[in-house]
Amino acid sequence: MLTRERRDAVYQMIEQEKSVLVKDLCERFDVTNETIRKDLIALEKEGRILRAYGGAYIIEGVKNEVHAELRASLYPEEKRQIGKACAGMIHSGDTIFLDESTTCQAIAKELKGLEDLTVFTNSGKVFAELKDQPNVRLVCLGGEYDRKNQSFVGRSAIDMLKEYYLDLGFLSCRGLDMQSGLTDGGERNGAVRRCLLSHAAKIVLAVDHTKLDLKKYYRISDFEPIDVMVIDRFKSKEQQKEWEEFLGRNQTRLIVTESRECDL
Template sequence: MSEKIKYYRKSRKIKKVHVSQLAKTFNVSEETIRRDLDKLEKEGIVDRSYGGATLSQHTNEDLPYATRNIINVEEKKNIATKTTSLITSGDSLIADTSSTVFESLNLLAREKENLTIITNSITAVDLLSNFKVHLILTGGTLRTKSNSLVGSDAANTISRYYVDYAIISCKGLSMENGITDSNEPEAEVKNHMLKRANKVILVADSSKFDRNAFIKIVDISEIDYLITDKEPSHEWKQFLKEKDVTLIY
């Protein structure tokens, strides 16, 4: 299933795929492809159509964490490696629940010492409990779809701290509409995190550029670093320079 998800996600230029085409590509039966497409539709990745499927591009698309965690894995690891260059041992961090941020925390916990990490991610807590970090969980209302804690209790905990860096990700990034996400409670928590950090790091793979999601998190000018997996267009580089955002790729 993961290989099929990658096939759909590897290029936003793919408008429609056909059952017969996919069966040949993956050397499986058409019935297997139909079952996979049915499952992907339930997860919000594709919309089924006669003889195949089209890629879902709803602005409020909110995929389960298990699905997001197997999309663009190499790009996320690439970004994680670059993120570690900004963080030093002893730093304090606040981090969201995104799978890209998770990869960064995974690497940071292994390479840095004496980190203090505040997060609303149940998945990250499960990972970080195996390392020598000072770990603070925000508390809040559990969103099982994303393994995240949200709501007023999460916001109240975040408001008690001031950290060196916030590390967040997003669903969309556009020059016109800024940094956007698919889910309002998640976006609100991220906004609180940004306000409690001396420096803000946005980690976003190249598929997020020139996309709009459901709700705005913050203007691009409010972040300090944008870390991505490959060189963006000249227009984006110029735009980020004008906004005083350090681009790392």
Template sequence: MSANERRDFIYRHIHENQIAYYDELASLMNVSHMTIRRDATLLEREGKVLRVNGGVRLSEFLHQELPWQEKSYLNHKIKKELGQCAMRRIAEGTIIYLDAGTTTFEIACCIPANFRLTVVTNDFSITQLLMNNPAIDLFHVGGRVDKRNYSCVGLSAANFIKALNIDLAFLSASSWDLKHGISTPYEGKAEVKQTVISVANRSILISDSSKYGKYGFYSVCPLNTVDEIITDSVSKECKQTLSNLTSPKVTFVDIL
């Protein structure tokens, strides 16, 4: 395993487990503690992780997202439960927007074959999944292709969305918290999300709690700009804080 492959492995592992310990990483990759510590030091210099006692954790400031394929394996059970919860908010015959993301992909997986719906998305994986559903009138927004995230972003995508009237938009997020609201490391994504919110009658942030407490360089909007947040149980303290919000409504999905 090369140095770059090791650091990619460490970064993926932390995304999945929130924290990674040197002993565990050395065993998983069959390398020395010194090698792991050097990799961790470099990742910290890049701003991706923070060193803690005996290991590393994700930095609150999110420099970069994992590619779509790698994100799809993380917290998959949680994302499926969130997708099922979201599906209960969709009325037949309406126009919905599914933002690019592995959690919104799970919403698409829940749509019944005979459920009449208009779906707008910037996600190629969602488009491919729904392509053969005869009950769905399907629109892909087009624009500049983000190859890491299997989606279209930027001004061209946003301009397509501006011409639409959307009943219900489901937004994904790689980072969100009370102070910074919804944010992203990528300008092109922020532009698309902001436009979707502006044309949607109702918007819902759907995101697993591993994304909570982090923020990216580009601000999308304050949390109270959306109408609802669907997430799983965050820490007790954070759950209490979010539960006390008057806006937006927060729905916590219990994962069995």
């Protein structure tokens, strides 16, 4: 296969799957990591894809779920700051929920100083982060394992969550829009998040700035159930002002973790 033909085929695979791992591309096209790396660099220069550590993705399309391995490599410092701010709301003895987002994985990394903490989750990554922590009673939702998102989903997961009421529920989403509310790239994880909204005394939405003003496939909720929104930053002062006014009308507390000025 000629280089141009292979690169077009690589793009078609990314366009269809929305995100792919380098190891899967190497296997599919029977080429080396270095060859795929060059293909992805070329496609990114053409403006057709975005690269991340270990793979590539596109943001187009409402039904779009980027592989968890790639999401984990995006904006790590911003997510660390969000995770630290969220962890500051948690107290010893609390019962909380952390969803499958990489932002909630960042929260899990900040829980080591707390005692007698009960953590519910549907995330394989959160489970791996907390499974050896003696201060945490870890409860994992059952259900079907979603390999792309590394989470447990489906009716069994939702039915189990419905049996409990929690002090704090932390969730993220793939899109955030003033009119459309919180939206997700797929219905299975979105349905777990929707269930959480009525099963915690306080709901905290933890998102990075890339989710703002986007609409995705599955509508989770409007902003009425959201008590606190934690975000790293806004893209402009104008955007921040609009969101501050909107969230104020919805009585949602806003926490911005970065102190630097917004881009002009």
